[in-house]
Every structure is written in structure tokens, then in C-alpha cells.
Amino acid sequence: MIRHERILLGHGSGGRLTRELIEGLFLPALDNPLLSTLTDSAVFDSIPAGRPALTTDAFVVDPPVFAGGDLGYLSVCGTVNDLAMAGARPVGLTWALILEEGLDTQLLERFVRGAARAAEEAGVPLVAGDTKVVPRGKGDRAFAVTSGLGVVPPGRDLSDRNIRPGDMVVVSGPLGDHGATILAHRHGLEAEGLRSDCAPLGRLVEAALASGAAVRALHDPTRGGLATTVHETATRAGVRVVLEERALPVRPEVRATCELLGLEPLYLACEGRLVAWVAREDALRLVQALREEPLGRGAACVGTVEALENGRAPLVLSTRVGGQRPLDQLSGLDLPRIC
Amino acid sequence: MIRRDPYHDPRAVYAWVERIRGASRGLGRRVTFMEVCGTHTHAIAEAGLRRMLPPEVRLISGPGCPVCVTPIDYMDRAVALARRPDVLLCTFGDLMRVPSSDSSLERESARGADVHIVYSARDALAIARERPERLVVFLAVGFETTLPTIAAAIAEADLRGIENFLVLPGAKLIEPPLRALAEDDEIQLDGFLLPGHVSVVLGSDFYRFLERELDLPGVIVGFTPVDVLRGVDQLVQCVTTGMPRVVNLYTRAVTPEGNRLARHVMAHFFEPEDTRWRGLGVIPASGLALREAFAHRDATRLRVELGPSREPPGCRCGEVLKGVIEPPDCPLFGRGCTPAEPVGACMVSSEGTCAAWYRHERGREKTGAEA
Amino acid sequence: MCLAIPMRLVERGELDGTVELDGVRRRIGLLLCPEAAVGDHVLVHAGYAIGSIDEVEAERTLALIRDALRPAARAGGLP
Numbered sequence: 082m083i084r085h086e087r088i089l090l091g092h093g094s095g096g097r098l099t100r101e102l103i104e105g106l107f108l109p110a111l112d113n114p115l116l117s118t119l120t121d122s123a124v125f126d127s128i129p130a131g132r133p134a135l136t137t138d139a140f141v142v143d144p145p146v147f148a149g150g151d152l153g154y155l156s157v158c159g160t161v162n163d164l165a166m167a168g169a170r171p172v173g174l175t176w177a178l179i180l181e182e183g184l185d186t187q188l189l190e191r192f193v194r195g196a197a198r199a200a201e202e203a204g205v206p207l208v209a210g211d212t213k214v215v216p217r218g219k220g221d222r223a224f225a226v227t228s229g230l231g232v233v234p235p236g237r238d239l240s241d242r243n244i245r246p247g248d249m250v251v252v253s254g255p256l257g258d259h260g261a262t263i264l265a266h267r268h269g270l271e272a273e274g275l276r277s278d279c280a281p282l283g284r285l286v287e288a289a290l291a292s293g294a295a296v297r298a299l300h301d302p303t304r305g306g307l308a309t310t311v312h313e314t315a316t317r318a319g320v321r322v323v324l325e326e327r328a329l330p331v332r333p334e335v336r337a338t339c340e341l342l343g344l345e346p347l348y349l350a351c352e353g354r355l356v357a358w359v360a361r362e363d364a365l366r367l368v369q370a371l372r373e374e375p376l377g378r379g380a381a382c383v384g385t386v387e388a389l390e391n392g393r394a395p396l397v398l399s400t401r402v403g404g405q406r407p408l409d410q411l412s413g414l415d416l417p418r419i420c
Numbered sequence: 421m422i423r424r425d426p427y428h429d430p431r432a433v434y435a436w437v438e439r440i441r442g443a444s445r446g447l448g449r450r451v452t453f454m455e456v457c458g459t460h461t462h463a464i465a466e467a468g469l470r471r472m473l474p475p476e477v478r479l480i481s482g483p484g485c486p487v488c489v490t491p492i493d494y495m496d497r498a499v500a501l502a503r504r505p506d507v508l509l510c511t512f513g514d515l516m517r518v519p520s521s522d523s524s525l526e527r528e529s530a531r532g533a534d535v536h537i538v539y540s541a542r543d544a545l546a547i548a549r550e551r552p553e554r555l556v557v558f559l560a561v562g563f564e565t566t567l568p569t570i571a572a573a574i575a576e577a578d579l580r581g582i583e584n585f586l587v588l589p590g591a592k593l594i595e596p597p598l599r600a601l602a603e604d605d606e607i608q609l610d611g612f613l614l615p616g617h618v619s620v621v622l623g624s625d626f627y628r629f630l631e632r633e634l635d636l637p638g639v640i641v642g643f644t645p646v647d648v649l650r651g652v653d654q655l656v657q658c659v660t661t662g663m664p665r666v667v668n669l670y671t672r673a674v675t676p677e678g679n680r681l682a683r684h685v686m687a688h689f690f691e692p693e694d695t696r697w698r699g700l701g702v703i704p705a706s707g708l709a710l711r712e713a714f715a716h717r718d719a720t721r722l723r724v725e726l727g728p729s730r731e732p733p734g735c736r737c738g739e740v741l742k743g744v745i746e747p748p749d750c751p752l753f754g755r756g757c758t759p760a761e762p763v764g765a766c767m768v769s770s771e772g773t774c775a776a777w778y779r780h781e782r783g784r785e786k787t788g789a790e791a
Numbered sequence: 792m793c794l795a796i797p798m799r800l801v802e803r804g805e806l807d808g809t810v811e812l813d814g815v816r817r818r819i820g821l822l823l824c825p826e827a828a829v830g831d832h833v834l835v836h837a838g839y840a841i842g843s844i845d846e847v848e849a850e851r852t853l854a855l856i857r858d859a860l861r862p863a864a865r866a867g868g869l870p
Contacts, residue, residue: 265815268539272815333813341815341835342539343513343794402645403430404468409779411760416513417539419566419794419837420458420485420769426856435859459793512837540838542820562837565793569839572822576806617793620834620842643793646856672849673797673834679842682823 088184093214102212106190110197113206115173123173123208131232134169136160140225144266146191149259149277150352153195156225158281158352159303161203165286166299166355168239169231171205176227178212181220192223203281205229237290241358243297244318249364250384251357253285253377254278254330256307260349261335268342268417274334280353285376289355292370294363300356305411308347308396310356311384312410315395318358324384324408326401342417347398347408358386427644436649437472443656444476452478452608453655454601454743456594457615458485458769459643465776467645477656480743481776483597483700484615486562487514487769488741491696493729494561494590495520500724501557501588502533507722508554509535510544515559518768521730541573541587548577548585557719560587565617567591567708568682571689574717588719589709593692594618595629596706602634607743611637611655613648616670623678624668637664640674689714698765699738737764740773747777754778795836797844800827810835 084101091098108117115123140156150158157174164171176196180189200207233239258278265275282301289296298318302310307329315322324347331346339346353376359367364382371377389395394407426432444451455461461481464470470479483489499520502509509525516526516537529535534554538544541558548556560570570587577585594615602609614627619640630638637658641651650669658665668674686708695707710718735757736750747753747766757763759775766774798810798817807820810833817835824840827833833840 269543270815270817274814334815337796337813337815340796341798341812341817400467401428401430402433402467404471406466406468407779409759416516416537418514419512419539419562420462420487420514426853426860429856429860431860432856439859457793540819542838563793565795565841566837568823568841569820569837572820572839575822576820579806615793617795617834617836617841620795669852672845672852673842675842675845679823681825682841685823 086186088180088182088186088189088214090182090214090216093180093212099212106193107210110193111200111207113208115206115208116210125172128172129170129232129234131234134164134167134231134233135228136163137226137228138163140227141221142263143221144263145188145222147262147266147277148275149262150279151191151195152223152225153192154199155195155279155352156227157196157199157203157207158279160227160229161199161205161281161283162301164229164231165282166239166301167231167233168237168286168290168299169233171203171229171231171283173206173208174200174227174229175209176207176225177210179220179224179226180212180214181222182214182217184222188222192225199281203283239296239298241298241314241318244314244320244358244386246320246386246388247361248297248358248386249361249382250311250322250324250386251359251364251367251371251380251382252307252330253355253357253371254379255332255335256302256329256351256354257331257335257339257346257349259352260306261338261346264342264344264417265338270338270341272334272338274332275338278351278353280376282353282355282376285355285371285374288370288374288377289357289367292366294367294370295360296367297358297360302351302354302356304350306346306348306350307356308408309410312396312408314358319389321387321389321393321395321397322384323387323397323399325399328381328383330379330381343419344417427646429646432646433472433649436646436653440477440649440653440656441474443653443660444474446660447476447656450476450478451610451656451659452480453611453613453652454480454482454609455613456482456484456598457618458488458772459617460613460615460648461485461773461776463643463645464648465779469645469648473652477652479613479652481773482601482743483697483741485769485772486566486592487518488737488765488772489592489697489699490515490518490561490590490765491698492521492731493696495524496726496729497720497724498525498559498588499523499528500726501719501722502528502535504722504724506555507534508547508551508556509533509559510538510547510556511535511559512561513537514769515561517762518765519732519762521727541570542576545573545577545582545585549580549582552584554584555722556585557722558585558587559590561590563592563594563615563618564621564686567690568621568679568686571685574689574714575685577717586717586719586722587710589690589707591690591708592695592697593706593708594622596703597697597700598630599634600700600703601742602630602636604742609636610659611639611664613651613655614638614640616640616642616647616673619668619670619674619678621679621682623676624666624674625676626678627666631664631666635664638666640668640670642670642673699741732763735764737766740766747774750774793836795834795841797832798835800829800831800833800840803827803829810840
């Protein structure tokens with residue numbers, strides 16, 4: 082354990098204090114053969130056959146601890162999920178922290194334990210890390226920066242290029258749980274049932290791909306929510322998507338939070354959901370395969386892919402009252418409003 | 421997992437659309453109804469209701485979005501206050517991206533100003549209690565739905581002895597523009613869809629002046645698709661029977677006398693003043709100023725550096741707000757003025773006419789506002 | 792200008808109370824609706840109750856809507 086209550090500038094200097102952090106906190110929590118060599122780089126004896134995949138991400142979250150997760154858990158899940166959406170199996174992650182001088186050490190311990198838990202759930206080691214400390218006032222408690230190395234097994238090719246008219250859009254579970262939890266916390270709403278959906282999706286992805294369904298592409302609807310993710314994908318693929326409002330799974334607590342604050346579930350972040358683009362004839366099979374997994378219980382088919390005609394919007398919502406309206410990729414409805 | 425409720429039932433929506441079609445066959449001409457509540461603008465666009473109405477019935481948006489009608493000099497003062505190091509500014513999220521003459525609260529926050537988004541004036545009061553070393557200024561923008569809540573927060577500040585809580589008054593009252601719009605020859609209105617939640621405070625009796633003095637029907641409605649369509653149906657009936665009436669269709673929330681205590685608390689702290697409406701100019705007695713006795717709560721008296729206020733060139737928000745033109749008629753609409761990069765207030769507010777149109781009605785034929 | 796939603800008052804003090812909808816709770820001010828009682832449904836706007844829902848009128852309006860649905864249902868609903 083660490084002797085100091087608060088992080089000091091010295092903890093980032095590479096000297097004795099840094100060593101204390103590594104040996105007192107990081108190593109015990111994240112222990113694995115590659116990390117414990119503590120050399121400049123983690124060198125793998127080999128990596129599985131296939132195409133290597135590499136991703137990076139940066140994480141800031143306020144509040145840093147929330148129902149269902151924390152900065153550490155979130156950052157590892159986020160990176161693991163980036164790899165999973167490419168169909169890559171994770172080989173190793175790096176985890177770097179920029180800490181603000183004065184950060185409560187117990188909070189740091191929480192992050193480290195969260196990262197360790199996510200790494201264990203995802204079955205991937207954190208093989209390298211770094212810590213820097215910035216003076217008080219120059220950092221919002223802690224930032225995490227990650228990178229993830231994975232391998233896409235031979236024969237697997239998930240890409241937006243594969244998407245074609247006639248395909249269907251499937252989500253793995255209810256929308257907006259993470260975003261609603263964060264915003265509820267910030268604005269004084271309480272709900273026992275409100276909890277971030279943050280989770281590593283590797284296993285869910287493997288189940289989806291093992292089902293035999295012709296999955297074209299996978300994406301996770303993080304920042305900007307389902308609407309933004311689908312809009313971006315549809316634009317890249319050159320298609321048009323019609324989402325069915327009645328089919329969108331949204332938990333009652335999330336809906337109530339949105340109504341109170343003037344937000345829309347379609348634009349709230351999810352950190353443990355996937356959006357799958359799948360051949361029409363396999364949509365049902367995919368939904369069933371997802372529902373057999375703990376993280377896919379609420380899976381549902383939510384939209385259809387059509388050809389995109391000139392000048393028309395790439396994403397449209399078929400509303401529950403029988404109307405249709407285009408959905409933009411950024412709502413602007415991410416700030417609580419009174420009007 | 422959508423709550424099954426009749427107010428969003430497509431069959432009910434269909435039933436009322438059919439009724440409106442039937443009723444409007446007897447009209448013989450096109451009628452124009454105006455809604456004056458930003459939340460109505462948003463709800464109508466969200467459900468795609470305009471498309472469902474027959475061509476004889478035209479529904480236009482008026483100046484009911486308090487963000488849209490907030491004049492640029494108010495935002496200039498808000499930005500100037502945010503720049504003072506002793507000020508902690510609290511605002512509804514709606515105002516964060518509204519452009520001032522040369523900035524916005526969002527930009528000032530990025531530059532280091534202390535700007536907090538709050539859901540309630542009460543939250544701003546709590547911040548004031550936690551930060552006694554700062555002057556906490558709350559941007560008091562809104563109509564009669566919101567102003568009582570701000571007045572209530574001031575009352576609670578008095579009760580609890582919290583002295584560093586101030587407001588920057590920028591409220592608008594709904595009656596003066598209703599009168600001005602009803603009498604405006606350029607627009608030629610046949611009736612109003614009246615704002616449901618403002619009416620919770622004001623009461624349905626408040627609108628009697630519409631039938632007695634202005635000969636116009638007004639229907640108070642809630643915000644679900646069925647509520648709005650019932651209102652349109654009722655308005656069409658009023659026009660075809662030639663009997664302008666004020667009808668309350670939001671009886672589950674609106675009573676004839678409204679919330680007297682809310683009006684009393686509002687009047688205790690605020691009094692009417694002449695105020696500028698973006699695009700409409702100065703309308704007498706249409707705003708609310710803090711009474712002299714509460715000057716210590718008034719952020720207007722805080723010293724700030726203000727330059728001249730400038731409207732962005734080419735912006736036609738004013739005409740949009742009066743319903744004289746529709747968003748696509750503005751040369752900036754979609755060309756330099758978008759929700760992501762707004763120029764005028766109509767595009768900034770999520771329920772400004774232009775923002776609602778851009779999000780939900782692009783690709784639709786104009787209804788021919790400038791016929 | 793008026794995002795307000797009906798929520799149930801589940802607990803109250805003198806100046807404020809807790810409202811609830813679908814498991815989501817928040818503390819709000821009751822200064823504008825001092826007579827609101829626990830169990831009432833109030834309209835919540837910007838952190839205050841601004842009025843209460845009349846249950847009888849709510850039922851009446853619902854019945855009216857349901858009535859309107861019957862002919863449509865008989866005719867086979869939407870085309």
C-alpha cells in the first residue's frame with residue numbers, strides 16, 4: 082500500500098516515490114509476468130496468428146466513481162471494446178495515468194482495482210504503464226490514456242464496407258444507461274436502478290460471431306450514443322438507416338432521467354453495448370445468440386438498412402406515433418435544459 | 421420498453437388527424453395557427469406532426485423560446501459577468517451555446533470562467549451557500565413557468581440568509597407578444613395553441629382577453645402528440661363555427677385560476693418593465709425587473725465592461741420568430757448556421773424554430789410562408 | 792419553454808420534498824405548492840413543483856382518448 086494520503090509531485094518523478102507507487106499499488110493489483118519485468122517495453126514471445134489491431138483512447142470522467150464503475154474500469158473496458166468491435170482478440174493493454182497533485186490516494190487505489198477487475202474480466206493483461214503527476218489545478222484529478230493490442234483471427238473481416246441495403250441493425254441491450262447514470266449524478270437525481278452498463282464485450286462479440294450469423298460490422302455506441310454511431314456508420318457505408326422507435330430498448334429509469342433533464346436516450350453514451358450490422362436473414366439468430374449471454378439479455382433488432390437516395394438523410398427515426406424524422410449525429414441535446 | 425400510453429398511441433394520433441381533415445373541409449381557405457412555446461415547437465417537430473396536417477391547416481412557430489428571444493446584449497452582459505474573477509455564473513444548459521456579440525458562455529468556460537450548468541435556480545442557491553467567497557449569479561431567463569421558481573429561490577435565499585446569490589433578470593411575459601402578434605397584419609393569425617405549463621401558473625381565465633378583445637381562439641394544450649392534435653382540431657372547429665373561444669384542453673394540469681401563490685411570489689420580487697425581444701424590438705411591459713427593494717439581488721448593478729452589441733449580419737431570426745418567414749428562407753440556414761455552429765439564437769436553442777426544422781424537417785417542402 | 796413532468800411526491804419537509812418517477816428521485820422545492828401532500832402527483836419544472844395533477848381530470852382525458860380510439864379500432868386501425 083502507499084504511505085501517503087495524497088499524491089505528491091514526486092510520485093511522478095521516476096524516483097523513490099514512483100517506485101513505491103509501482104510496487105505498492107500497481108504491481109500487486111495488476112500482476113502479470115510481462116508487467117512485473119518492469120523493463121522499458123513489454124516484449125511478447127509471440128502473438129497469435131492473424132492481423133494485428135492497435136487502438137488508443139483517453140479517458141476523463143466526472144464523477145470519477147459512479148454506480149457500475151470508475152475511471153479505471155471504464156478505461157480498460159473502453160479499449161478492450163475498441164478491439165472487440167474490430168473482431169480482434171486482445172493480447173495486451175497499456176495503461177498510463179496523469180494524476181493531479183493532491184489526488185486522494187484511496188481514489189487512485191479505486192481506479193487501479195477497477196482497471197484490474199476489468200482486465201481480469203476481459204482476460205487481458207495490462208503489460209505496460211506510466212504515471213505522471215501535474216501540479217494542483219492542472220488536471221481534473223486523473224486522466225487515463227490506454228492503448229490496446231489485439232489480433233483479428235484469420236478469416237474474420239468486420240468492416241463498414243460490408244454493409245448493404247437489406248441488412249438489419251441490432252443492439253445488445255438497453256440504451257443510455259452509462260450516460261444517464263453520469264448525468265443523473267451530476268444533477269442530483271438518485272435512482273437505485275440507474276447504473277452504468279460499462280463492461281468488457283469480448284465474450285459477447287465471440288458469441289455473436291460464433292452464432293454463424295453474417296455480421297458485417299460492429300460498433301460500440303459510446304460518446305454521442307446510438308444515433309451518432311449509426312449516423313457515422315451509415316454515412317461511411319453510404320447507406321440509409323431507418324430506426325424503429327418502438328423497438329429501441331430503454332430502461333424506465335433512463336427514460337425518466339431523460340424526461341426530467343430534457344435529454345434523449347438515443348444520444349446518451351453506452352459503455353457496454355454493441356451495435357451489430359447483420360444480414361437480414363440472420364438477424365433473429367444473432368439476437369437469440371446475444372440474449373444467451375449475460376451482457377446481451379436485452380438484445381433487440383432496432384432498424385433496417387436501405388439504399389441512400391440523393392439528398393436524403395442517412396438516418397431516420399420512425400416514431401412511435403407513426404411519423405418520421407431525420408436524426409442528426411450530434412443532437413445538441415446533451416445539456417440539461419428547461420425548455 | 422416504451423411506456424404504453426394513449427397520448428402517444430399512433431391510433432389516437434391517426435384518429436385526431438382524421439378529425440382535423442374532416443373539420444378543415446369546411447374551412448374554404450387556409451388557416452394559420454401559431455404555437456408560442458418552445459417546448460411545443462420541439463414536441464411537434466419530434467413527432468413529425470406538421471406533415472400529418474392537411475394543407476389547409478398551417479402551424480407556425482412564434483417567439484415562445486425564451487432562449488431565442490433573449491437579446492444579444494443580455495448575453496454580452498452574461499459573458500462580461502462570467503469574466504469577472506469574483507463571479508461564479510450559473511445557468512440553465514439552454515444558454516451555454518447562445519452567441520453573444522463575440523463569444524458564448526461555453527467559450528468563456530473554456531477560457532477559464534467559472535460557469536456552472538444547473539437544472540434549477542435552487543441548485544444555484546446551493547452553490548452560493550457552498551461558495552461564500554464568490555458572487556453567484558443566476559441567469560434568470562424564461563417565461564412565467566420558470567420565473568416563479570427563480571423568485572422562490574430568491575425567497576429561500578432570504579429565509580436562509582444566503583447573501584451572495586444574485587440573479588440577472590432576463591425574463592419575458594407571454595401576454596404582450598400574444599397581443600402584438602394577434603394585431604400584426606403581416607402574419608394574419610387565426611388562432612393560438614397556448615403553452616400548457618405557462619398556463620399552469622397563469623390559469624386558463626388569463627387568456628380571456630383573446631376572445632373578448634382580439635376575437636381570436638386560443639386552446640391550452642399539453643405536449644404530447646395527442647394533446648397537440650386535439651388542440652389543432654379544436655382551433656379548426658372554432659374557425660369553422662366562427663366562434664372564437666378560449667378552451668382549456670389541459671385540464672389535468674391547468675385550472676381556471678392557475679397557481680396564485682406562484683404569481684404572488686413572482687410579483688413580490690419582480691415588476692414589469694419594457695424589454696427588448698430579439699427580432700421583435702422593444703415591447704412595453706413585456707419583461708420583469710427586480711423591484712428596487714431587492715437591488716441587492718440584482719446582478720445588473722455589478723460593474724462590467726461592455727462593448728457595443730452586434731447582431732450577426734444576415735441573421736433573420738427576428739422574422740423567423742414572428743413566423744413571417746420559415747427557416748429555409750434565411751440565407752444562413754444550413755449555410756454557415758447549423759446546430760453545431762449556430763449564428764443566431766433560433767438555431768442554438770434545441771427548440772428554436774431553426775434548430776427544430778434543421779433536425780427534423782429538412783427535405784420537407786416549405787409551407788409557403790411568404791405566399 | 793416548459794419542460795415539466797408529473798412526478799409523485801414521496802416525502803416532504805417544510806420547504807422541499809422528494810419526488811419520484813420510475814425509480815428516479817430528486818429533491819425539489821415546494822415553496823410554490825405548499826399544500827402538496829405525500830402521494831400527490833406534482834408537475835416538476837426547474838427543481839420546483841409548480842402545480843399538481845388533477846387525477847379526476849386526468850382520468851377524464853384518458854377516457855376521452857380511449858373513446859376516440861374505438862371507431863378506429865373497429866374500422867381496422869391504420870391503413
